[in-house]
Amino acid sequence: MFRSHILVCGGTGCTSGNSMKIYDALVERIRKEGLENEVHVTKTGCFGLCAYGPIMIVYPEGAFYSQVKVEDVDEIINEHIIKGRIVTRLLYQETVGEDGSIKALNDTNFYKKQHRVALRNCGVINPEKIEEYIAYDGYEALGKVLTEMTPQDVIDVIMQSGLRGRGGAGFPTGRKWQFAKNSVGDKKYVCCNADEGDPGAFMDRSILEGDPHAVIEAMAIAAYAIGSDQGYIYVRAEYPIAVQRLTIAINQAREYGLLGKNIFGTNFNFDLDIRLGAGAFVCGEETALMTSIEGHRGEPRPRPPFPAVKGLFGKPTILNNVETYANVPQIILKGADWFASMGTEKSRGTKVFALGGKIHNTGLVEIPMGTTMREIIYDIGGGCPNGKKFKAAQTGGPSGGCIPAHLIDTPIDYDNLIAIGSMMGSGGLIVMDEDNCMVDIAKFFLEFTVDESCGKCTACRIGTKRLYEMLCKVTDGTATMEDLDKMEELCYYIKENSLCGLGQTAPNPVLSTLHYFRDEYEAHVKEKRCPAGVCKKLLRYQIVADKCKGCTLCARNCPVGAISGTVKEPHVIDPNKCIKCGVCMEKCRFGAIIKA
Amino acid sequence: MKSLEELRALREKMKSQTDNRSVAGADETVIKVGMATCGIAAGARPVLEALLDEADKRKLHNVSISQTGCIGMCRLEPIVEVFKGGQKYTYIHMTPEKARKVMNDHVVNGNPCKEYLIGEN
Numbered sequence A: 001m002f003r004s005h006i007l008v009c010g011g012t013g014c015t016s017g018n019s020m021k022i023y024d025a026l027v028e029r030i031r032k033e034g035l036e037n038e039v040h041v042t043k044t045g046c047f048g049l050c051a052y053g054p055i056m057i058v059y060p061e062g063a064f065y066s067q068v069k070v071e072d073v074d075e076i077i078n079e080h081i082i083k084g085r086i087v088t089r090l091l092y093q094e095t096v097g098e099d100g101s102i103k104a105l106n107d108t109n110f111y112k113k114q115h116r117v118a119l120r121n122c123g124v125i126n127p128e129k130i131e132e133y134i135a136y137d138g139y140e141a142l143g144k145v146l147t148e149m150t151p152q153d154v155i156d157v158i159m160q161s162g163l164r165g166r167g168g169a170g171f172p173t174g175r176k177w178q179f180a181k182n183s184v185g186d187k188k189y190v191c192c193n194a195d196e197g198d199p200g201a202f203m204d205r206s207i208l209e210g211d212p213h214a215v216i217e218a219m220a221i222a223a224y225a226i227g228s229d230q231g232y233i234y235v236r237a238e239y240p241i242a243v244q245r246l247t248i249a250i251n252q253a254r255e256y257g258l259l260g261k262n263i264f265g266t267n268f269n270f271d272l273d274i275r276l277g278a279g280a281f282v283c284g285e286e287t288a289l290m291t292s293i294e295g296h297r298g299e300p301r302p303r304p305p306f307p308a309v310k311g312l313f314g315k316p317t318i319l320n321n322v323e324t325y326a327n328v329p330q331i332i333l334k335g336a337d338w339f340a341s342m343g344t345e346k347s348r349g350t351k352v353f354a355l356g357g358k359i360h361n362t363g364l365v366e367i368p369m370g371t372t373m374r375e376i377i378y379d380i381g382g383g384c385p386n387g388k389k390f391k392a393a394q395t396g397g398p399s400g401g402c403i404p405a406h407l408i409d410t411p412i413d414y415d416n417l418i419a420i421g422s423m424m425g426s427g428g429l430i431v432m433d434e435d436n437c438m439v440d441i442a443k444f445f446l447e448f449t450v451d452e453s454c455g456k457c458t459a460c461r462i463g464t465k466r467l468y469e470m471l472c473k474v475t476d477g478t479a480t481m482e483d484l485d486k487m488e489e490l491c492y493y494i495k496e497n498s499l500c501g502l503g504q505t506a507p508n509p510v511l512s513t514l515h516y517f518r519d520e521y522e523a524h525v526k527e528k529r530c531p532a533g534v535c536k537k538l539l540r541y542q543i544v545a546d547k548c549k550g551c552t553l554c555a556r557n558c559p560v561g562a563i564s565g566t567v568k569e570p571h572v573i574d575p576n577k578c579i580k581c582g583v584c585m586e587k588c589r590f591g592a593i594i595k596a
Numbered sequence B: 001m002k003s004l005e006e007l008r009a010l011r012e013k014m015k016s017q018t019d020n021r022s023v024a025g026a027d028e029t030v031i032k033v034g035m036a037t038c039g040i041a042a043g044a045r046p047v048l049e050a051l052l053d054e055a056d057k058r059k060l061h062n063v064s065i066s067q068t069g070c071i072g073m074c075r076l077e078p079i080v081e082v083f084k085g086g087q088k089y090t091y092i093h094m095t096p097e098k099a100r101k102v103m104n105d106h107v108v109n110g111n112p113c114k115e116y117l118i119g120e121n
């Protein structure tokens, strides 16, 4: 037994904040002090509170140190590890009570409302050691399935649990497996979608980095259920840490005979390989993904035939998302009822979201379905920084839509989000405040889909481009009211005439902003004004003569010499020269410069 | 991996590596060893090692053993505090042998070692 465990976050966020140097320094000091047999230093996956990284936690005290620097290591060792005195100044502020005592992490606002199922091992175990996964009940579910359950039993449990796909569309996982089981084929495949292309999303990446064995174990369970012996994990090459940890995990599972032949002494065989994607968004679409694994250019094909009938290499195949799989071993161990007791009637369980944009606690959160957007944004996320007003949140990335402030009390589940014109998506959640222009946001997502359209369908390839150009007209102030109507018409045309989900959902960000923020579009068109002050072409920097003291500071800082005036006299900006960089407004100490 | 039993045996073995990687639950016995300068000088480290070793040997997953700062009675060090059944027991002038006895008599069998408790000698 170790008297102390030091867990250092090895997630992408903290790693880029140098957490591995901290890890090395800790290991070095512990060795120097001769404490290797008493104190265990481990790296783990993401704790979720990436905004306060690099993060480490010391057990059994549960001291949660945030924003740790390499230089802090000596103090932590000298004080906490050697003398048993917690270094209060480094604690995550919310864990320090008024009387200086430490509060449990689960009592802080960020963690209180969370419920970790898919992320249960992230920030707890070392993802590079299969033995730690096993210590936390790893592979027990696979053992149970192989020795005590029939394939149909497995499917029944998954069906009863109500688990739905976490990759976006929310298709019932049990049904999908049943189709594949019922399909006849000499060979069947189990695939995992780790393409995660939504801008701002990093849920799947964090699961793979923090708990890769959960996905491997679940894929083996799925293979047993449908009668497959080969799996593929399709992961984007831009996720080097995830790929590396997956590779280590697969090799360790093979060494222990948890992948390979006659697993658990039964006649079940299963092996797993990684396929790297080049990072095209469309390759996350299931038929494109399989085409890409086959070594062809990743383009979608029409369905039916569905993959459960004719998928990879023409064989019956299931494809599930990383997070979908991460739930499976737990469901097998704890039962369908346990899982179904969380969430809402039609959306059981939890969902992981990557919180980003204008929010205090950027990071990774897992909440029971049915939690409201308000709870996520205010209670967990801490609201918008600098006291700005919350305006909207985007879910579902480029396929989704925005949820405006007046719908903030909507309980989040698959069906509610569709009803208000957005969708669950894979779990990116981007928060926008009063300084965001909604037309500009729609333009951002459209630019993304224009880039990512595979080009197969005219409606998608050319339609999204035209739609993007129309949005540019709006933000440039050259659009007419008829253009807005034309835009809407084009949106529906693209949706109806595209082959795959990319084209079918690409107009959603435009439609939903048009629906909820039409007044903003109209301000751009009718008044040539951007209410949020974002669209540069519509901006005009002006100096209010009454407030200007003639200090000349703005004139000296303007990069293009657009400001003129003499000392102690009000200055003026020449709109023809001004490039709208905003420097003058930042510099003025008297608040004399305004955007209009 | 040839059987579930094999997996479970490995898990049992690994548990000793991951025990203590959580904040102690309400039903856990918590053992704290005073390890400030005074405690260490009086020989607290071998006491702690003996406690950890006993926990390993007896596969005790329901105890949390850690160190704490100065308890404020330096002349009575090494001090070991045991929190069990809602009560606090303070053992003083501990040695590795006494620590092993506390593990056996008190932590496992529920009979506090009165002779080592503060106020008894």
Ligand SMILES: Cc1cc2nc3c(=O)[nH]c(=O)nc-3n(C[C@H](O)[C@H](O)[C@H](O)COP(=O)(O)O)c2cc1C
Residues within 6 Å of the ligand: A164, A165, A166, A167, A168, A169, A170, A171, A193, A194, A195, A196, A197, A198, A281, A282, A283, A284, A285, A286, A287, A319, A320, A321, A322, A324, A426, A500, A501, A502
């Ligand atoms: C353009 C496009 C991109 C997609 N990208 C992803 C992705 O990155 N990850 C993912 O799991 N599913 C993605 N999907 C959904 C998949 O096609 C598929 O529905 C999903 O992987 C099925 O797994 P699930 O049932 O577990 O959700 C995408 C779909 C479309 C149309």
Ligand code: SF4
Residues within 6 Å of the ligand: A282, A299, A300, A452, A453, A454, A455, A456, A457, A458, A460, A461, A498, A499, A500, A501, A502, A503, A504
């Ligand atoms: S809808 Fe777009 S991305 Fe999908 S197949 Fe057609 S062109 Fe390609």
Ligand code: SF4
Residues within 6 Å of the ligand: A541, A557, A558, A559, A560, A561, A562, A563, A573, A577, A578, A579, A580, A581, A582, A583, A584, A585
């Ligand atoms: S916005 Fe930039 S370019 Fe325009 S006047 Fe101010 S400093 Fe000069």
Ligand code: FES
Residues within 6 Å of the ligand: A009, A010, A011, A012, A013, A014, A015, A045, A046, A047, A048, A049, A050, A051, A053, A054, A055, A363
């Ligand atoms: S990467 Fe460290 S907390 Fe998320």
